[in-house]
Amino acid sequence: xxxxxxxxxxxLAVASAAEECYTDVVxxxxxxxxKQEGVLTKCDxxxxxxxxxxxxxxxxxNSLIHRSFDFLLMATHYGNYIKNRPGFEKLFRGLSDxxxxxxxxxxxxxxxxGGQMNFKNVHESLAxxxxxLELYELHSMSKALDIEKSLAKQVxxxxxxxxxxxxxxxxxxxxxxxxxxxxxxxxxxxxxxxGHAKDLGNLLNEExxxxxxxxxxxxxxxx
Amino acid sequence: MKxxxxxxxxxxxxxxxxxxxxxxxxxxPQAWIDMDNSCTxxxxxxxxxELKAALQYLAMGAHFSRDQINRxxxxxxxxKAASExxxxxxxxxxxxxxxxxxxxxxxxxINNYKLAPNVTVWTSGSSALKDALNLxxxxxxKIRELIKVCEAAPAFNDxxxxxxxxxxxxxxxYEGQRDLAGKLSTLEKMTGQHGELGEFLFDKELL
Ligand SMILES: [Fe+2]
Numbered sequence: 265x266x267x268x269x270x271x272x273x274x275x276l277a278v279a280s281a282a283e284e285c286y287t288d289v290v291x292x293x294x295x296x297x298x299k300q301e302g303v304l305t306k307c308d309x310x311x312x313x314x315x316x317x318x319x320x321x322x323x324x325x326n327s328l329i330h331r332s333f334d335f336l337l338m339a340t341h342y343g344n345y346i347k348n349r350p351g352f353e354k355l356f357r358g359l360s361d362x363x364x365x366x367x368x369x370x371x372x373x374x375x376x377x378g379g380q381m382n383f384k385n386v387h388e389s390l391a392x393x394x395x396x397l398e399l400y401e402l403h404s405m406s407k408a409l410d411i412e413k414s415l416a417k418q419v420x421x422x423x424x425x426x427x428x429x430x431x432x433x434x435x436x437x438x439x440x441x442x443x444x445x446x447x448x449x450x451x452x453x454x455x456x457x458x459g460h461a462k463d464l465g466n467l468l469n470e471e472x473x474x475x476x477x478x479x480x481x482x483x484x485x486x487x
Numbered sequence: 488m489k490x491x492x493x494x495x496x497x498x499x500x501x502x503x504x505x506x507x508x509x510x511x512x513x514x515x516p517q518a519w520i521d522m523d524n525s526c527t528x529x530x531x532x533x534x535x536x537e538l539k540a541a542l543q544y545l546a547m548g549a550h551f552s553r554d555q556i557n558r559x560x561x562x563x564x565x566x567k568a569a570s571e572x573x574x575x576x577x578x579x580x581x582x583x584x585x586x587x588x589x590x591x592x593x594x595x596x597i598n599n600y601k602l603a604p605n606v607t608v609w610t611s612g613s614s615a616l617k618d619a620l621n622l623x624x625x626x627x628x629k630i631r632e633l634i635k636v637c638e639a640a641p642a643f644n645d646x647x648x649x650x651x652x653x654x655x656x657x658x659x660x661y662e663g664q665r666d667l668a669g670k671l672s673t674l675e676k677m678t679g680q681h682g683e684l685g686e687f688l689f690d691k692e693l694l
Contacts, residue, residue: 309554329545330599333538336577341593343584346512364573368566371545375552383546383603390599397594400509465506474507 309378313426313435318379320422321438323387325370327418330390331411332363337397338404349478351485352401355460359408359453363415366445373441389414401478402464409457416450460485520587523640526648527588529633531596534576536629538602540622541572546604547615558686560693561612568619575656582651612686613678616671620664627660 288306292298339356342349371381399407423442426435467477547565551558580596583589589596609615634652637645670693677685 329542333597333599333602336580337593337597340580340584340589340596343581344590344593345515345584345587346590364570368545368548368569371549372552372562372566375549375554378554380553381546381549381607383542383607398591402506402508468507469505470507471505472507473510475510478510 309376311378312437313428313433314377314379314438316433317422317426317435317438318374319382319385320418320425321370321374321379322382322385324415324418324422325367325374325381326383326385327387327390327415328363328367328370330386331415332360332367334397334411335360335363335408338399338408341398342404349401349482349485351482352404355485356404356408359412362449362453369445373445377438387418389418401481402461402468405457405461405464409454409461412450412454412457416446416454419446419450521642522586522588522645522648523637523642526633526637526640526645527583529636530579530583530648531588531592533629533633534579534596535598535601536626537572537576537579538597539604540626541569541576542602543604543606543622544569544572544619546607547609547619550607550609551612551615558612558690560690561615564693565615565619575659578655582648586648611678612690613671613674616667616674620667620671623660623664623667627657627664630656630660 285304285307288304292301292304335356339353339360341347342352342356374381397404397407419442423439425433426438426442428434464481467481468474470477544565548562548569550556551562551565580589606618609618630652634649637648637652674686674689677689679685
């Protein structure tokens with residue numbers, strides 16, 4: 265009887281990779297020592313390209329969290345009594361809140377695909393960017409635009425990886441997730457910041473002192 | 488000042504000869520800015536402590552979300568706690584701004600590389616709740632240290648900040664600690680005889 269079952273299990277293992285979990289259950293339930301350990305190792309949520317995409321997904325989540333803190337500091341700078349620009353503060357705080365939520369959602373997403381988060385797996389672009397975040401208005405707007413574009417690029421790069429038709433990379437579900445959760449929103453944010461940078465550039469491109477233009481622009485940002 | 492000059496040169500050189508990128512720094516009396524540096528510095532440092540706690544909770548949320556752990560209730564509890572810790576950091580920043588602080592050194596307020604949590608795996612829901620309770624206890628004792636420093640500041644006893652820390656922050660600490668201890672107690676009793684089933688059922692209570 266035992267031999268028959270063992271052969272049966274072996275046939276199952278060879279015949280069908282899609283029944284790995286079932287095979288695992290059959291093997292474990294029929295083997296007294298495995299049964300005692302009681303651990304099923306092949307019943308996980310992984311399929312498609314998650315194993316090869318996991319590291320890049322971790323980097324994306326870390327970038328979102330890291331950049332949310334960058335924007336928090338930019339908001340803080342505009343909240344001090346010398347800068348006193350509640351409109352800029354509100355804009356950057358909003359960007360910070362969005363990225364923080366996106367970061368948490370990204371961590372959840374990794375685990376939804378059977379992956380794990382690693383908070384120490386940081387994207388190369390972050391280490392290279394360690395400049396001051398206490399910037400003048402036009403500078404801060406351009407900085408914000410660059411940050412959002414760098415995040416959009418990270419999303420595109422990852423999307424390309426998951427569209428790779430090598431068996432262990434191809435994963436349209438990850439691609440779909442990136443499209444749905446990031447691409448539309450990033451397009452809007454980038455367009456908005458580019459518009460702000462263009463407007464500010466035009467407003468400051470005058471012989472007059474820029475203080476009044478900046479004041480009015482800040483009033484506009486508060487709305 | 489030097490960096491301001493560099494900015495001006497960059498603006499003039501790169502973009503447009505007429506672009507006015509900077510504005511003048513206003514001249515404002517300083518007498519109202521009365522926080523002692525020793526007190527300001529410990530509050531600044533505590534911003535990072537709150538964010539460290541946020542990332543630690545985020546790691547707990549990530550762990551309990553895993554398919555191989557599958558405790559969505561615990562994950563939910565810890566993800567919420569992560570955002571609350573971030574709010575605490577923002578409250579401290581707002582307080583410092585209200586007192587005329589953070590006009591310089593803002594970039595150095597958060598060091599991202601000090602935030603990544605060291606512990607990211609737990610053997611059970613109960614072990615994570617214990618870690619959470621100990622984390623809160625250590626934050627509480629750090630807030631008490633803040634209070635001591637700001638009371639004994641060389642300039643003067645900063646009782647406004649001390650009142651804020653005591654009334655707002657310590658209240659939340661003590662309420663949060665009681666809540667965690669209560670949850671842990673219930674869980675310990677449920678898992679005592681029933682192990683896995685106890686944790687499974689308790690997890691669903693946390694959803
Ligand atoms: Fe806190």
